[in-house]
Amino acid sequence: MGETPSEASIFAVVKENVLEILEEVDEEAISMEISLKDLGANSLDRAEIATGSMEDLGLSFPMRELAKIKNIGELVKFLEAKVSG
């Protein structure tokens, strides 16, 4: 395996999943600061995006670990910690 994915590459994975689930969202609108809710995701959409990102990164963890995540940046950092952990 190669080196650990960087924050930027994890953001790219999350972004790809956001675009797949929320087809109406403008790519430019997806940033580290914005929340999935503000992008128009309902609770099921948010769970789908998290699960898809988890799967794409080869991770496995229960969804409840994401309970306190507030925005995309926090999700990316959480996933980064999991990847390096």
Place this chain on the structure above:
Amino acid sequence: MSESRRWNEPVAVSGMGVITPYGRGVAAFKQALYEGRSAIGSASLAPLEGSRPVGLLASQSPGEWIEPFISGEHQKGKILKKVLRRKPLPVVLSALAALEAFESADLEKDNPGQMGIVVGGHSLASSYDFEMRRKFDVSPNHVAPSFLIQLLDTDHVGVLSELLGIHGTGLTVGGASASGQMAIIQAANLIRLEEVDRCLVIGPLADLNPMAIQSLDAMGALGGHEYSGKPTLASRPFDQARSGFIFSQACGALILESVSSCKGRRSPMIGFIAGSGVHLDGTALPSPSSRGEQNAMTRALGAAGLTPDEVDTLNAHGTASHAGDIAELEAIASVFGAHAKSLKVQSTKGLLGHTLWAAGVVEAIALLIQMGSGFIHPNANLKNPIRTDIGFAGRHTSQGGPSIALSNSFGFGGINTSLVVMKDWERKTL
């Protein structure tokens, strides 16, 4: 409602939509039936080895089916995209067939408030379920959070109600291969009970997963192995050289509506569901029962107030199964007696193959098409009938369509249903 409906008053068909291997739409189906063209090709059918005769839709990709509506700026394109995103194939096809039926019934601009939805079939997401299992095996955490919603057959009801703004009753009914016809029967009953004025009936795609295919093959139900090089000859209902049913894909939709509602909104009536009969054999087995089939047909005729002699066409269950075809012809001979010879018995499965849950709806559509266009589609592969005391539709299309027809569907578990479909009906003045 201006006048109360009688318990056995016919229910009108005011719209229909269908997706078959011939393409999307009633027009493509009509053309193929008229030409007597087989839908059966040769393809691999996982997990079976080699290639098999099978009737496959042009695409197995949900996205490809939705694409023309989105790119073509169809007025429902936006909502279709929203409601159908990431939905498995059976739901997408139910929605598209329903949309065609809705439009043909001119219900677009109506407020369909007093409308219901009945979806016939079960285990509708079995392929989706099977695919998700692969993710589950890697990690249960990878299972899509929305999995359960899609697993439920009522996902069809939810999607259709959102897409078409239907807020009356909604349910799924199962009856194995009689599911489609059972759905028509239950929808007609809802209308007769005045619970709804009109009802969308769906015969959904039977999207069998590889385990189901394996099981059907192991029980010896799938036929046509010997015709893998000539797949169009494989589906041979009532022929001495039949060897089991040919699996095929389709989805059908009907709008059933009370005659008074049709008249009230000046909707054309394509035909009428004039009576139905159901008989359970009292068995969990897949074996057919001539007696049970006979009872279903007799009840349907009784409910329609018809004598057997008044029937001109019989759209048979006719799957080309060894025992099933013998039992059905025996039942037909018993019900119709000497008149059996004058009937035109046809099996749409000889052209299309067996579409399982969809069959009852798709075959009712086949009858309504023939009534409307005035022809009888052929039994293209019926060379040597297993009985000669019964009248069969010929091997080529004949002119002059059905007027009063019986349609049969028989399902595993001894579920026998029969339906009277009529071209014309007028309430007799008292």
